[in-house]
Amino acid sequence: MSIWRTKPVDQVPDKEESKGLRRSLGAFELTALGVGAIIGTGIFVLTGVAAARFAGPGIIFSFIIAGVGSALAALVYAELASAVPVAGSAYTYTYVAVGELIAWLIGWNLVLEYTVAAGAVSVGWSAYFGNMLQSIGLVLPHWAVASPLAGGLVNLPAIGIALIVTGLLVLGTKESVLINSIVVFVKLAVIALFIAIGVFHVSPANWKPLLPFGPGGVVRGAAIIFFAYIGFDAVSTASEEVRNPQRNLPIGIIASLLISTTLYIVVAIILTGIVRYTGLNTAAPVATALLAAGVAWASGIVSVGALAGLTSVLLVMLYGQSRIFFAMSRDGLLPDVFAKVHPRFKTPFLITTITGLVVAALSGFLPVTVLAEMANIGTLSAFLVVAIGVIVLRRTNPELPRPFRTPFVPYLPVISFLFSLYLMINLPLLTWIRFVIWVTIGFVLYFAYGYRHSRLAVAPGPPGEAARLRPIPALKPLKASQEKNDSQTGEQPDNETGEPAE
Numbered sequence: 001m002s003i004w005r006t007k008p009v010d011q012v013p014d015k016e017e018s019k020g021l022r023r024s025l026g027a028f029e030l031t032a033l034g035v036g037a038i039i040g041t042g043i044f045v046l047t048g049v050a051a052a053r054f055a056g057p058g059i060i061f062s063f064i065i066a067g068v069g070s071a072l073a074a075l076v077y078a079e080l081a082s083a084v085p086v087a088g089s090a091y092t093y094t095y096v097a098v099g100e101l102i103a104w105l106i107g108w109n110l111v112l113e114y115t116v117a118a119g120a121v122s123v124g125w126s127a128y129f130g131n132m133l134q135s136i137g138l139v140l141p142h143w144a145v146a147s148p149l150a151g152g153l154v155n156l157p158a159i160g161i162a163l164i165v166t167g168l169l170v171l172g173t174k175e176s177v178l179i180n181s182i183v184v185f186v187k188l189a190v191i192a193l194f195i196a197i198g199v200f201h202v203s204p205a206n207w208k209p210l211l212p213f214g215p216g217g218v219v220r221g222a223a224i225i226f227f228a229y230i231g232f233d234a235v236s237t238a239s240e241e242v243r244n245p246q247r248n249l250p251i252g253i254i255a256s257l258l259i260s261t262t263l264y265i266v267v268a269i270i271l272t273g274i275v276r277y278t279g280l281n282t283a284a285p286v287a288t289a290l291l292a293a294g295v296a297w298a299s300g301i302v303s304v305g306a307l308a309g310l311t312s313v314l315l316v317m318l319y320g321q322s323r324i325f326f327a328m329s330r331d332g333l334l335p336d337v338f339a340k341v342h343p344r345f346k347t348p349f350l351i352t353t354i355t356g357l358v359v360a361a362l363s364g365f366l367p368v369t370v371l372a373e374m375a376n377i378g379t380l381s382a383f384l385v386v387a388i389g390v391i392v393l394r395r396t397n398p399e400l401p402r403p404f405r406t407p408f409v410p411y412l413p414v415i416s417f418l419f420s421l422y423l424m425i426n427l428p429l430l431t432w433i434r435f436v437i438w439v440t441i442g443f444v445l446y447f448a449y450g451y452r453h454s455r456l457a458v459a460p461g462p463p464g465e466a467a468r469l470r471p472i473p474a475l476k477p478l479k480a481s482q483e484k485n486d487s488q489t490g491e492q493p494d495n496e497t498g499e500p501a502e
Contacts, residue, residue, distance in 0.1 A: 002099075002100075003101035003451065004101065005454075006095065006100070007092075007100075007331070025242045025243065025248070026242075026244075027248040027255075028181075028242055030235050030242060030252025030256075031252045031256045031259075032180060032181040032256075033180060033234065033319075034260070034316075035253070035259055035260055036180045036181075036183065036184045036312035036313060036315065037235075037256075037316035037354075038228065038229055038260035039187060039259075039263060039313075040121065040187070040228075040310050040312065042063075042225055042228020042260075042264055043228075043263070043264060043267050043286065044124060044128065044284070044286055044309060044310060045121075045124035045284070046225050047264075047267070047271055047284050047286075048271070048280035048281060048284075048285025048288065049280070049282075049285075050221040050224045051221070051271075051277045053281060054217045054218075054221040054224060055211075055213060055221030055222075055277075056205040056210070056213055056217065056486070057210050057272040058210055058212075058213070058217065058218040059221050059225070059268050059272060059277075060265060060268045060272070061218045062218050062224075063225060063261070063264045064265060065218070065222040066222045066225055066226045066228070067257075067264065069226065069229075069420060069423060070226070070261070071261070072412060072419055073386065073387070073420065074253050075234055075406045075412060075416075076383075076386050076412070076413050077089075077233065077253055078249065079402055079406040080255060080386060080389060080393070081236040081245070081250065081253060082247075082249055082391060082403040082404040083400050083402045084096055085245030085246060085249060086327070089234075089323075089382075090107075090233065090382040090386045091103055091110055091327060092312055093389045094107075096393065097388075097390075097393045098392060100333075100450075101446065102385060102447045104450055105229075106381070106382050106385050107327075108439070108441075108442035109378040109381045109382055109442075110320075110374070110378060111378075112377075112438055113233075113375050113379045113382065114317050114318070114375075115317075115355060115359055115362065116362065116375040117227060117317050117371070118318050118355075118359040119158075119162075119359050119362035119366060120227070120362035120363075121157050121310050121317060122161055122360070122362075123147075123155060123363050123366075124283050124284075124310050125158065125161050125310040125311065125314065126156075126157035126158040126161070126286045127145075128283075128284050128287065130145050130157070131287050131299075132303040132485070133305045133355045135296070135299065135303065136300075140157075144156045144157075144234055147366055152303070154364045155363060155365070161311065162359045162363055163356060163360050166353060166356025166359075166448055166479065167356075169314065169315065169318055169319055169322065169347065169356075170352050171347070180315050180316065183311055183312040184312055186305060187308055187309035187312060188263075190304070190306070190309070191300070191309070192302060194270070194286055195266060195267065195270060195291075195337075197269070197295055198273075199270055201273075201274050201295070202270060202274060206272060206273050206274070206275065206276045212277070219422075220426050222422045222426075223424070224373065226423055227373075227375050227376045229260070229261075234316045234319065236253065238488050241431045246404075247280070247403075249404075267286070271289050274289040274290075274292060275289045275292050284303070286306065287299045287302050287306065290302055307382060318352065318356060318359065323348070324345075325338050325348070325355065326338065326339055326348040329351070330454075331455055332453045332454045332457070333449075333450035333454055334449075335449075335453075338350060338354075340411070359452070364403060368445075373427060376431075376440075377427055377432070379405065381424070382436065383417075383420040384411075384417055384420050384424075387413040387414070388413070390410075391409065391410045391414075394409055394410075469489070
């Protein structure tokens with residue numbers, strides 16, 4: 001038994017079992033999933049806070065820096081996602097490439113990333129919901145829309161939206177992603193409206209001084225708004241529910257990042273041109289900018305679009321979190337009950353529900369800035385290890401099929417590693433203290449449970465053989481009639497249900 005034991009590539013669930021998850025997503029749905037996660041919080045929430053407190057109009061450069069760092073990480077992710085197309089994202093890649101202990105810690109940090117990120121999105125949703133109600137003359141009491149650290153009692157709208165989206169995810173993946181695609185279209189239309197209107201209200205004087213907090217403020221701003229880019233990571237968590245994942249996963253990851261980065265930069269330019277950066281310290285900066293420009297009707301529309309956009313982000317964050325827990329549970333590092341799939345909806349309903357309840361609690365009692373900083377450090381730590389994982393797998397498993405290959409290995413992964421590390425260093429000290437506490441808790445849980453219950457924690461076979469995995473349930477045979485139908489239609493059956501994959 002070793003904390004460095006790795007999961008054999010030929011034992012990944014794509015070839016061994018799928019626990020009933022249904023492959024129903026294509027390249028378009030994956031791109032929409034990524035855009036749904038990336039476009040939202042960065043534009044609708046964090047842009048204003050980062051500009052007012054860290055970067056000023058230089059937030060434009062912060063987005064460029066964060067975008068470059070994300071692009072490097074995306075190229076690394078794309079290779080691993082195409083080579084190991086299973087649920088779990090960076091956690092599974094690390095398990096295959098580096099070893100169990102590091103994989104556990106990355107999975108544990110991804111829990112931090114997605115759960116806390118979802119909480120931050122819920123808080124932003126609540127702010128826009130309050131603005132929308134205010135535009136029609138309804139004002140919610142401050143105690144009901146702010147956390148105790150923000151001068152309130154509890155953020156009820158944030159709790160409400162977290163629970164609603166959780167319920168939607170329990171009902172089904174395909175249905176959730178369909179709704180997400182519609183919401184993403186609405187969100188992009190609203191952003192286009194803001195750009196079309198805002199460009200005529202830009203005052204170049206608001207861009208002076210360009211770097212009021214100096215170059216260090218720009219980097220600090222990049223470290224904060226990096227939170228906005230974690231959506232492409234969520235794309236890779238959907239691997240086991242994707243048709244032709246070797247082709248569609250890289251497309252979804254890279255396309256969603258390119259679309260989102262372009263829009264972020266354009267919106268940042270216009271936003272800081274409409275309102276001086278000192279007036280953007282709000283959780284609803286886009287609506288605030290349009291109100292300042294005297295376009296109240298557009299502000300109301302943007303608030304509605306922001307609600308839709310943030311809802312899609314929340315949906316993807318909760319989705320990603322539940323799939324990571326699902327993968328960790330299936331590997332034995334968490335109790336098996338978390339990998340239980342609903343017999344009707346084909347979703348990991350128990351862990352989805354638990355995740356939703358935790359997110360609701362966080363969003364109800366913590367402010368957005370604390371949540372965003374914690375999510376960033378979890379994301380960046382995963383990027384560090386994934387960059388290493390590409391290099392390691394190239395050496396240890398050079399024959400592994402790689403439909404997408406990261407260019408300039410090992411140089412590009414090393415640059416990605418250093419870039420992510422640099423952004424981590426620029427996060428606040430208090431965030432690092434919280435992170436160390438979180439990782440310490442992770443170590444305790446691993447050695448108390450995961451180390452002994454891991455599916456790889458089995459006495460090895462004869463010398464030279466890899467450790468034998470604990471037996472897993474065999475797939476159910478197809479009915480004769482179904483075999484006949486499949487042979488005629490060419491459809492591939494779902495792994496356990498015997499139903500055609502959608």
